[in-house]
Amino acid sequence: MANTKKLFTALTMRGPHRVLCGELSVAGVPGMVFTPEEGTGLPAVAFAHGWLIDPDRYAGTLRHLASWGIVAAAPRTQRGPVPSHLDMAADLGTALEVCSTVRLGPGEISVHPDRLGVAGHGMGGSAAVLAAAGRPDLRAVAALFPQPSAPPAVSVAADISAPLLATVTPGDAVNTTSIGRLLAAGWGGKSVVRSVDKASNEGLAEGRNLLSLLGYSGPQHGTQRVVRALLTGFLLHHLGDNSTYSAFAALGDPAAQEVLPDTVAVDPNGTPEPPKSLMQQLIRR
Numbered sequence: 001m002a003n004t005k006k007l008f009t010a011l012t013m014r015g016p017h018r019v020l021c022g023e024l025s026v027a028g029v030p031g032m033v034f035t036p037e038e039g040t041g042l043p044a045v046a047f048a049h050g051w052l053i054d055p056d057r058y059a060g061t062l063r064h065l066a067s068w069g070i071v072a073a074a075p076r077t078q079r080g081p082v083p084s085h086l087d088m089a090a091d092l093g094t095a096l097e098v099c100s101t102v103r104l105g106p107g108e109i110s111v112h113p114d115r116l117g118v119a120g121h122g123m124g125g126s127a128a129v130l131a132a133a134g135r136p137d138l139r140a141v142a143a144l145f146p147q148p149s150a151p152p153a154v155s156v157a158a159d160i161s162a163p164l165l166a167t168v169t170p171g172d173a174v175n176t177t178s179i180g181r182l183l184a185a186g187w188g189g190k191s192v193v194r195s196v197d198k199a200s201n202e203g204l205a206e207g208r209n210l211l212s213l214l215g216y217s218g219p220q221h222g223t224q225r226v227v228r229a230l231l232t233g234f235l236l237h238h239l240g241d242n243s244t245y246s247a248f249a250a251l252g253d254p255a256a257q258e259v260l261p262d263t264v265a266v267d268p269n270g271t272p273e274p275p276k277s278l279m280q281q282l283i284r285r
Contacts, residue, residue, distance in 0.1 A: 004247045004258055004259070004260065005261055007233065007244070007245065007247065007248075008229050008233070008260050008261050009229075009261075011068070011228070011229035011232045011233050011245075012225045012226070012228065012229045014063075014064060014067040015064070015067035015068035015069065015232075016067070016068075017036035017037060017039075017066065017067050017068065017069055018036070018037040018067075019034055019035070019036065019037065019063050019066045019067050020034070020035050020036075020037055020066075020104075020105050020109075021033070021034050021059075021063070022035070022104065022105065024073060024075065024076075024095060024098055027098040027102050028094075028098070029075055029077070029091060029094045029095060029098060030075065030076040030077055031055065031073060031074050031075040031076040031077070031091075031095060032055065032056070032059070032062070032073070032074055032076065033071065033072070033073040033074075033095075033098075033099065033104065034059075034062045034063050034065070034066035034071070034072045034073075035066055035071045035072075035104050035105055035109050036066055036067070036069050036070075036071070036109070037105070037109075038105075038108055038109060039069060039109055039110075040108075040109070040110045041110060041111075041112040041115070042069060042070070042071050042109065042110065042111050042112065042115070043069070043070050043071065043111070043112065043115035043116070043117070043235065043236075043239030043240050044070065044071035044072070044073065044096060044099040044100065044111040044115065044116055044117070044239075045065065045070060045071070045072055045073075045116070045117045045118065045119050045140070045142075045235055045239070046073050046074070046075070046092040046093075046095040046096045046099070046116075046117075046118050046119070046128075046131070047061075047062060047072055047073065047074045047092075047118075047119050047120060047121075047124070047128075048074075048075070048088055048089075048091075048092055048118070048119070048120030048121070048123075048124030048125070048127040048128050048131075049074065049079070049120070049121065049122075049124050049205075050120075050121045050122030050123055050124050050147070050202070050204075050205060051083065051122055051123045051147065052079070052081065053121070053122070053202075053205045054076075054079065055074040055075070055076050055079075057205040057206045057207055058074060058121065058204070058205065058206065059206065060206050060224065060228075061204070061206070061224065061227070061228055061231070062074055064228045064232065065228075065231070065232060065235065068232050068236060069236075069240065070232070070235055070236070070239065070240070071099055071104065071109070071111050073095040073096070073098070073099050074095070075088070075091035075092065075094070075095050077091045078091065083123070085123060085126060085127045085130060085149040085150055085151075086130060086151070088123075088124065088127040088130075088131075089127045089128070089130035089131035089133075090131070092118050092120075092127065092128060092131040093131055093135070096116050096118070099111045099116075100112070100113045100116060101113075113137070114137065114139070115139065115239045115240070115241075116137065116138055116139060116239070117138055117139055117140035117141065117142070117162070117235060117238065117239050118131045118132055118138060118140075118141055118142075119140075119141070119142035119143075119144065119231065119235075120142070120143065120144065120146075121144045121145060121204050121205065122144075122145055122146065122147045122201065122202075123146075123147045123148070123149055124144075125142070125143030125144050125145065125146030125147070125153075125166075125179075125180075126143065126146045126147060126148065126149035126152075126153035126179065127149060127153075128141055128142065128143055129141060129143055129146070129149075129153035129156065129157065129160065129164075129183060130149060130151070130153055130156060132156075132160045132162055133156035133159055133160060134159070135162075136161065136162075138162045139162055139163075139238050139239055140162055140163055140165070140234065140235055140238040140239055141160065141162050141163070141164045141165070142164070142165040142166075142167075142231055142234060142235070143164065143165070143166045143167075143179075143180060143183055144166075144167045144204055144227060144231070145167055145168065145169065145172075145180070145199070145201045145202075145204065146166065146179045146180050146183065147179065147201065148179065153179065153183060154179065154182045154183055154186055157182075157183050157186040157187050157188065158186050158187070158188045159188055160187065160188045160189060161188050161189040162189055162238075163189050163190045163191065163192075163234075163238055163249065163250035164183065164184060164187050164189065164190070164191035164192070164250055165191075165192055165194070165230065165231065165234045165248075165250060166180035166181075166183055166184050166191065166192070166193045166194075167180065167193075167194050167195075167196055167199075167227055167230065168180040168181065168193060168194070168195050168196070168266065169195065169196065169199045169200060169201055170195050170196075170197065170198070170199070170264075172195070172201075173193075173195035173264065173266045180193055180266075180268075181193060181266065181268040182268070183268075184268035185268040185269050189250070190249075190250040190251065191250050191268070192234075192249070192250040192251065192257055192265065193265070193266040193267075193268050194230060194260070194263040194264065194265055194266065195263060195264045195265075195266050196223055196226050196227060196230075196262065196263055197222075197226070197262045197263065197264075198220070198222060198223070199220065199222075199223040199226075199227075200220060200223070202219075203219060203220030203222075203223035203224070204219075204220075204223055204224055204227055205219060206219050206224065207219060222262070226261075226262045226263060229260075230248060230260070230263065232248075233245040233247070233248025234248045234249065234250075236248075237249045238250075247260065248260070
């Protein structure tokens with residue numbers, strides 16, 4: 001337990017690599033890419049943004065991943081009020097193709113074509129699942145507080161063998177219709193669902209945005225801190241082949257999933273416990 005907590009704490013902080021930032025547009029797709037300053041055969045993840053949230057609002061998270069040796073690319077597309085989730089999924093595939101076939105940075109940074117994953121927040125989480133369908137080469141999928149998509153991401157979940165990380169809010173942890181829970185319940189490979197303490201669905205995005213003006217919750221630094229650690233450990237294990245971070249992996253058996261700070265492992269097939277009342281939370285046992 002102590003070792004796991006130390007790993008988690010370390011992953012909440014920036015990693016050992018200096019980070020470079022560039023534009024995907026030079027290769028034909030609008031977006032940004034963050035890379036470690038140097039390295040060959042690196043892992044890479046393509047990241048999809050949430051509804052009406054500019055990809056720039058995830059720069060801190062993408063920079064965090066790059067500081068731990070993971071190339072992170074985010075297409076700057078499908079930003080309107082009626083986005084195409086299938087086109088967003090295709091854009092993720094294009095971003096991965098760019099990263100794995102083009103020398104990045106000053107030409108000394110490369111991505112290994114067998115160390116690729118997709119991730120996304122909100123509707124982008126579901127788009128990441130759609131992007132993984134029919135892609136047996138992908139080695140990790142992360143759906144962070146996933147929201148509805150068309151077609152439904154759940155409809156392709158059974159066809160995906162890559163391991164899944166789904167994060168949900170405490171409310172969704174006890175909601176049997178939560179997309180995160182439904183994805184994991186129907187997933188073709190191994191999966192892990194983690195409820196993030198005190199999180200809201202919108203808290204991962206950084207800075208103020210249009211959703212904040214519409215009355216949605218704003219950025220939550222605690223949520224960003226926890227999710228960055230979860231995502232980084234998950235990707236380092238599955239894309240980086242680093243067994244040190246096995247506690248962050250999708251292990252298949254919910255009962256065997258290790259406890260990580262500020263999160264609760266959720267059994268997607270289990271009967272959820274109702275949330276404790278305020279009085280119950282105050283009572284010391």
